[in-house]
Amino acid sequence: MKLLMLFLSFFKIGLFSFGGGYAMIPLIQKEIETNNYLPASQFADIIAIAEMTPGPIAVNSATFVGYKVSGVLGSLFATIGVALPSLIIAILISRMFFKYQNHPLNESIFYGIRPVIPALIMTAAIFVAETSIFPNGLSNLSLRGLFSNPLGVIDIPSIIILIITFVSLIKFKINPILAILGSGILGVVVFSIF
Template identity: 65%
Template sequence: MIYLQLFLSFMKIGLFSFGGGYAMIPLIQREIENHGWLSASEFIDIIAIAEMTPGPIAVNSATFVGYKAAGILGGIVATFGVALPSLVLILIVSRYFFKFQDHPLNKMLFYGIRPVIVGLIFSAAVFVAQTAFFKEDIVFNLSYILKNFLCVINFKSMLIFAVSLICLVKFKINPILMIVISGILGVVFAF
């Protein structure tokens, strides 16, 4: 039964996700929470691993979640589920897209979809930030956090974030190098 749940959940994610892997993160998170397959911190770890490994983040995430929930076969089933809708849709759409690419309805459709993609990506960023910047035992409650700011903020994570952001934006450091440096900082701060 878990294999069917994994397949259907990830097929739904693959079918209704627009905007790439980061836009899929809130949908994957919701499915994981609904089925209790992983904790929030485990999911954040999977996102980090999926980001560092070659391939699309959605496929990597599906593989890791499926593996964690139901072993190797679970990983295969979840990966197939998330990839199948894209494969079918791209085969259908590619046949007609160029023919109707300049149609006003097509342009209006994409005009409406773009803002929701930004919202989905921002929602994923907020979820990751909640888990990364706040201590694990804190339920995200804005009023509680504002009242107890110094007690609930993980300042070491905030420092790694600030250093990473400055290095990536201002100094244009290679993202792979920044991941390695951040991992080393994490090890240093943990001791």
């Protein structure tokens, strides 16, 4: 039963996601929380692992969650669940899409979907930032606690790594792969000191 639930959860994610893996992150988070697959605190770890491993983030996330919930079979069911809707849709509508690609209704649908994608990506970024920068979460954050003991509320080493990585990406335009590797090395150094 658990395997079927994993399959259906990730099938739903694959079916209703537009805009690639990053746009799927809020849907994955919602399914994980709704079905109690993993604690919410582990969601940032899922994103980090899915980012570091080769392949699409949605498939990597599904594989990781499935493995955590039901081992190798769980990872198989979750991965097939997230990938199957794309395969089915591609097979069913490929001919019709190219025939009606420039139809005004088709273009209007995609113009309506496009603004949702950045919103979904920003939602995922806010959630990951919340779990990375605020160790106790934003729901437990109070202005009094922030001003009376900012070091107990904000994870300073994470902010240091965030700023260094952001400046490196924007100002020096380093390769994102190098940014990930550098951030990992910096994390080992900073978190072993603090």
